[in-house]
Amino acid sequence: MSTSSVLLAFVLVLGAGFFALNVQRLVRYMQIGRPEDRSDHPATRLRNVLAIGIAQRKIFRDPVAGPMHALIFWGFLVLTAGTVEIIIQGFSAAFSYALFLPHWLYQLYAFSQDVFALLVLGAVAFAFYRRLVVHPRRLEGDNLEHADALIILGMIGGLMVTLLLVNACQYLVDPATIGPEKFISRGIAAGLAPVDAHPAALMHVFWWMHVLLVLVFLNYLPYSKHLHVVTSLFNVYLSNTSGPGQKGVMRAMDLEADVEQFGASDVEHLTWKNLLDGYSCTECGRCTAACPANFTGKILSPRKIVVNTRQRLMEKAPVVTGDRMEFLHPALVHGEGDDAGAATPEQALEHRLLDNYISELELWQCTSCLACVQECPVSINQLEIINEMRRNLVLTESRFPEEIQPAFESLERNGSPWAFNPGDRAKWAEGLDIPTMAELAERGERPQILFWVGCMGSFDDRAKKIAVAFARILKACNIDFAILGQEEHCHGDPARRMGNEYLYQMLATDTIGTLDRYQVRTIVTSCPHCFHQLGNEFPQLGGNYEVIHHSTFIERLLADERVPLRSAEGERLVVAYHDSCYLGRYNDVYDAPRETLKRALPVLSLVEAPRNRDRGFCCGAGGGRMFMEERQGKRINVERTEELLATGAETIAVACPFCMTMITDGVNAAQSTVPVLDIAEVVAGQLIS
Ligand code: SF4
Numbered sequence: 299m300s301t302s303s304v305l306l307a308f309v310l311v312l313g314a315g316f317f318a319l320n321v322q323r324l325v326r327y328m329q330i331g332r333p334e335d336r337s338d339h340p341a342t343r344l345r346n347v348l349a350i351g352i353a354q355r356k357i358f359r360d361p362v363a364g365p366m367h368a369l370i371f372w373g374f375l376v377l378t379a380g381t382v383e384i385i386i387q388g389f390s391a392a393f394s395y396a397l398f399l400p401h402w403l404y405q406l407y408a409f410s411q412d413v414f415a416l417l418v419l420g421a422v423a424f425a426f427y428r429r430l431v432v433h434p435r436r437l438e439g440d441n442l443e444h445a446d447a448l449i450i451l452g453m454i455g456g457l458m459v460t461l462l463l464v465n466a467c468q469y470l471v472d473p474a475t476i477g478p479e480k481f482i483s484r485g486i487a488a489g490l491a492p493v494d495a496h497p498a499a500l501m502h503v504f505w506w507m508h509v510l511l512v513l514v515f516l517n518y519l520p521y522s523k524h525l526h527v528v529t530s531l532f533n534v535y536l537s538n539t540s541g542p543g544q545k546g547v548m549r550a551m552d553l554e555a556d557v558e559q560f561g562a563s564d565v566e567h568l569t570w571k572n573l574l575d576g577y578s579c580t581e582c583g584r585c586t587a588a589c590p591a592n593f594t595g596k597i598l599s600p601r602k603i604v605v606n607t608r609q610r611l612m613e614k615a616p617v618v619t620g621d622r623m624e625f626l627h628p629a630l631v632h633g634e635g636d637d638a639g640a641a642t643p644e645q646a647l648e649h650r651l652l653d654n655y656i657s658e659l660e661l662w663q664c665t666s667c668l669a670c671v672q673e674c675p676v677s678i679n680q681l682e683i684i685n686e687m688r689r690n691l692v693l694t695e696s697r698f699p700e701e702i703q704p705a706f707e708s709l710e711r712n713g714s715p716w717a718f719n720p721g722d723r724a725k726w727a728e729g730l731d732i733p734t735m736a737e738l739a740e741r742g743e744r745p746q747i748l749f750w751v752g753c754m755g756s757f758d759d760r761a762k763k764i765a766v767a768f769a770r771i772l773k774a775c776n777i778d779f780a781i782l783g784q785e786e787h788c789h790g791d792p793a794r795r796m797g798n799e800y801l802y803q804m805l806a807t808d809t810i811g812t813l814d815r816y817q818v819r820t821i822v823t824s825c826p827h828c829f830h831q832l833g834n835e836f837p838q839l840g841g842n843y844e845v846i847h848h849s850t851f852i853e854r855l856l857a858d859e860r861v862p863l864r865s866a867e868g869e870r871l872v873v874a875y876h877d878s879c880y881l882g883r884y885n886d887v888y889d890a891p892r893e894t895l896k897r898a899l900p901v902l903s904l905v906e907a908p909r910n911r912d913r914g915f916c917c918g919a920g921g922g923r924m925f926m927e928e929r930q931g932k933r934i935n936v937e938r939t940e941e942l943l944a945t946g947a948e949t950i951a952v953a954c955p956f957c958m959t960m961i962t963d964g965v966n967a968a969q970s971t972v973p974v975l976d977i978a979e980v981v982a983g984q985l986i987s
């Protein structure tokens with residue numbers, strides 16, 4: 299074995315060994331989190347890795363940075379093969395993939411090496427330009443974060459340059475080894491030829507530079523926010539944000555088991571997956587750019603939530619696991635939390651995620667709109683951390699905005715978040731000849747459909763009109779349906795979103811008892827929050843029903859031509875439809891409400907707000923925000939309504955009673971007279987009778 303080979307073996311073992319030590323350290327840190335099983339649905343998870351990880355589906359949602367990042371990622375995949383070949387050549391100079399690959403495949407491989415090296419170089423140059431010249435708002439960060447990004451970009455650029463130079467020198471040494479497919483290397487060789495008379499020596503230098511750079515890059519990653527290079531594919535596989543777990547479904551709490559700590563006030567109360575999310579964050583800021591709270595000037599930033607979680611882990615885990623903190627790169631520790639930063643072991647133990655890194659105010663500003671989760675290119679679930687921390691605030695520390703206390707009390711006493719008399723729940727239906735489940739059961743009958751009215755539809759004056767409109771459609775189509783009447787009460791979703799899992803489980807369990815007593819199979823509802831809760835979260839507690847949102851139900855009736863409609867005449871009506879987060883992002887129902895509008899009103903011209911469908915902007919009511927004051931920044935509903943009004947719409951259509959309230963308030967704030975109608979009201983307005 300030559301001296302050079304021995305040296306290479308030594309350097310490789312050293313580099314790989316140090317990297318393995320770091321990986322092992324990070325895994326140990328992650329294990330201070332709570333256990334969670336993510337081994338289900340391997341096929342779906344693998345599909346996510348292919349679509350989101352390898353094909354970079356979510357990365358392309360950003361038309362500028364997306365292609366740039368995808369190029370770097372794909373380039374890395376392709377060029378890793380080239381780097382392995384180069385390293386093996388360090389032991390055996392004659393080694394080449396050409397020895398065993400079919401000729402055409404080797405040519406393709408050789409071609410891809412040159413082309414991708416150049417493309418990645420171009421992408422790196424563009425990334426430098428964005429960071430140093432354009433300064434996009436979502437990439438804002440402190441000096442350390444910028445330095446970290448520039449170091450990584452510099453190393454990626456260095457890897458590409460040295461790779462091309464090794465090939466170019468190789469061509470000068472032995473032209474037969476570099477075919478015409480590596481035309482870029484050949485071109486560089488042509489430029490080098492007159493400059494240096496010792497291509498073999500030069501190749502040796504570039505070769506060592508490339509190998510050392512690979513090892514330095516690999517070992518820098520665990521100390522950098524670019525750790526995601528290593529973790530993101532694993533994170534996508536283990537994520538539940540794109541199936542197999544349904545998006546936005548909250549983790550059920552075992553209230554019997556979790557007696558000492560409800561929810562999370564520190565990193566060890568989160569799951570290992572939440573902590574892996576922290577390792578995987580690229581700090582791209584896409585989540586924060588999409589966050590309605592942040593957009594309207596509030597301090598909540600989902601990026602900060604995830605970065606702070608990682609920073610706190612890096613502060614606490616070394617102490618808890620007995621590691622020494624000096625090993626840590628400041629980029630992983632310093633950051634956006636007020637008290638974030640290198641701390642003594644004593645301070646590290648005194649600190650906690652809540653208050654020292656993440657404030658109560660931030661947590662209560664979240665509307666649970668899921669935009670952050672939707673946008674994250676590496677399938678991080680920022681909302682899960684927020685929800686767990688809200689649970690701790692409410693159940694462990696009794697800290698929450700004072701205005702939600704009445705909602706909790708009313709849910710407990712009256713079965714609705716408002717202090718209405720439960721006896722008035724079915725008053726909206728008086729005179730409409732709608733049977734209750736109890737009445738039908740007395741006659742030994744069971745309807746095909748249960749119309750779940752919801753608390754808004756039952757008590758809110760404006761939403762009651764939506765309930766009436768939907769009931770009129772059902773009757774006009776001769777649908778066999780009933781309501782629960784006074785036996786209906788809130789399923790507890792607002793309590794769950796506001797962190798009160800106890801109250802939620804109490805209300806939900808009771809509701810399931812009622813539904814099962816009547817052997818309910820199919821439920822329709824005009825509220826996306828009820829739709830999501832009954833359909834997606836009730837199964838956690840043993841309630842399994844087919845739940846259909848009224849947009850889908852009406853669309854099916856219209857498609858089957860069962861709805862007796864007047865023929866629409868007159869001027870075209872310009873309508874803008876506002877997507878509800880719990881219908882759209884949570885459940886991917888985007889077309890049904892639009893189709894319903896188009897089918898019911900052929901004279902309608904549908905216009906879209908700039909932020910629509912899965913990029914839709916929240917109305918501001920979700921996550922219990924409906925019951926809280928909005929004390930900081932611009933009101934979210936005002937921002938959204940201005941955007942809808944700017945489309946020139948003559949009517950704004952919604953498919954959610956919460957959106958109805960928020961957008962109507964927004965229209966009033968804008969002193970506009972544009973009507974806001976639920977899609978059921980649009981259809982009911984066209985009924986023949
Ligand atoms: S769920 Fe919505 S409001 Fe909450 S942090 Fe994410 S983007 Fe912001």
Ligand code: SF4
Binds near residue numbers: 600680
């Ligand atoms: S959480 Fe996801 S979207 Fe947000 S900054 Fe991190 S990687 Fe980007």
